[in-house]
Amino acid sequence: MVTDLGGDKSTSDKPWPVRVVSQKIGQWIGRLGWIWIDGQVTQIVRRPGTNTVFITLRDPSADLSLSVTTNRDVLDLGAPQLTDGARIVVHARPEFYAARGSLSLRADEIRQVGLGELLARLEQLKKLLQAEGLFARERKRRLPFLPRRIGLVTGRASAAERDVLMNARRRWPSVDFRVINVAVQGPSAVPQIIDALAVLDRDETVDVIVLARGGGSVEDLLPFSDEALCRAVFACRTPVVSAVGHETDVPLVDFVADVRASTPTDAAKRVVPDLGDELRLIAHAKQRLDRALRGLLDREQHRLDALRSRPSVARPLTMVEQREADVAALRDRAARNLRHRLDRAGTELEHTLARLRTLSPSATLQRGYAIVQRADGAVVRNPAEVSGQDRLRIRLAEGELTAIVEE
Template sequence: MTTNPHQNQGLALKAAMTTAENPWPLKLLTSNIRGYIDRMSEMWVEGQVVEYSPRGSTRMSFFTLRDVDEDVSMRVTAFGSAVADAGEGFAEGARVVVRVKPSFWEQRGSLSLQAKEIRLQGLGSLLAQIERLRAQLAREGLFAAQRKHPLPFIPRRIGLICGRDAKAKEDVLENARLRWPTAQFVIREVAVQGQYAVEQVTAALTELDAVPDVDVIIIARGGGSVEDLLPFSDERMVRAAAGAATPIVSAIGHEGDAPLLDLVADYRASTPTDAARRVVPDFREELSGVSHLHTRLVAATSRVLAREAESLNLLTSRPILQRPTAALEQQASSLEQAMLRMRGGVSRTLSAQQAEVAQLQAMLNTLSPTATLARGYSILRTPSKTILRTTGEIKAGSLIEGMLSEGTFVANIVGVNPKGSFVTDPQPSQSSTEGESR
């Protein structure tokens, strides 16, 4: 037993022995309380985490553990890796069981718990599983931006998966038709929480994805507790959404809620109303846009027409267009001048050629045998057309042909004179011919 330092001062040995005249000092009370609490063994307690803020690099964490059913809470100090070892699901709202050792601080008179080990229970365990699935799907690339499908500008029909008679359904239909009155919907009302939610939502998603003219699918719920939104982090539903060929719009939770379906969807809407505004355009804005574009088109057309009219006026003001024949007349004059020059050149060339021909003709006539014959000469040749040049080529009695300037004749050779003297025919009655060759 611990020795009481105040025993020698006449203080009461036990708390029940204290009186108004003989009270305990507060230090004695806190010391006795601490001694009692220090003798307590470690124990497991259950509760819900509240008021937890991570401390970053520090190895000490603080949170409040509150009873699940009663308004009772205690401050907990966790040393080392107790919080980290609990898993990613450790956060405010998580249900846990903690191995603790009570601790009493004498200076402040406060009782707290020192956490030795923390285990997630119930929802906390499920949240830890979801965090592990989130990390796995992220590694597989299912949340990557490049996998997202673009939403159509004006869908032919809109698939809507929602709860039965749910407000989310009315929010989507009303806001979509306010923006685009002709919007067409294919609606599948299913369980959106509870044990059948995953199976029914996944089946409806697969069915609508197979409808050819459904161009976009909205999955709407409109928020809820963490437990209510757990089906939308189920791996089966998430993988079905990731594998869909039709763009998916997730409108499950509010701004603070983020089930895994939000991450894999092609567009994450903050509310069902936001989903309706995203999948269809506002016809008033589109009409305004068309009107604005029409005005711009008219203005641009007017500018083009004015510019082209100015260019046309500039063209028509040119002399060539005011008097189109001017260029032809100029070319005709040039052509006429060229023809005159050509005729003059041809005439001069022809005259020169004619003079040259006459000169050549005169030279030819001078050198021609005909001119020689005209001067009284003749050409003699044998019957074989060989021209005779010497007396050695003929014999007495042979026939020869003579060519004169006009006509030919045939003569009979009665004799030859090799020395070049004339021979007189001894018989005057017969014709004689003088032959001379040159």
């Protein structure tokens, strides 16, 4: 159910006729009033015999366009040299043509944007993007050493495409490209480039994307300074190389891209290594490795020779023989020392035995003496120590006697 401002309702029983719907749409659209619009001219139609001029105005960053009608005098006053691709600012109000059911803008003032104003806008946009961090060096990604596949966004059959492909394949013949041709200037350039970037960024086999275009005027390179394109490049997960224009041309996309190449030829040099240079580097590295290996072998050989020249290695038995002589000398010394000690101990023992024999009672007995002992073993030294009939034991040198005391 739809309700208008007046409170009338459209129902299945009371539907609005087409004229009422057209009238109400016109009323709603008319509420927008007069507005200023910025866009790019894609078509100008001046019909003979009429003062009405029809202009198709397109958004530079999107695939959207509106029709603008104006008086020839308004156009001649504000933009007499207006051509396709120019940027203009229009003061207009929307109008709905009920007879055709179409919408257009009625302009009463048209201003063509000059180069100075465009450059001022670009400078302002540059400051905005830089403040947001789109130019930050720390977010720049390094290019792969040897990409599996290179995505190339460029104009169809352009010199930029030829330069990139030819120079890249000259440097690395087996390099693989996925080329997407787009418009690189004009009102449709930005949407096509953004779509191509999205397609290549989704391709898992593409390791790097090259955005290439040949030289041109400032107006021709304006699409590569578009805000939407700069943000699309910033959002890419795949590293992007910007190779737009000549070395002196610096569109805003150069600041956003991960790598800026001065020309398409320079881009080819940056995305792939030179096969000849790499082969020479490998050859030099091999030579250095060979020299280092030979030097290492020579040093180790010298070390082995020095080790082999040492007496312990040249005549290994010398050490054994020397130790054998030392052991033999020690054994002789030990034997002599032991014999000396044994001899000295024997002599001391003989002396001790001699003293012992001298001091022993047996020696006294040998001279004819005897030892008299009582029955309890006590030695009798005084006759008073025994009495009559005591049994005594008499020890002689060659035996014993038993005696009974009589008196």
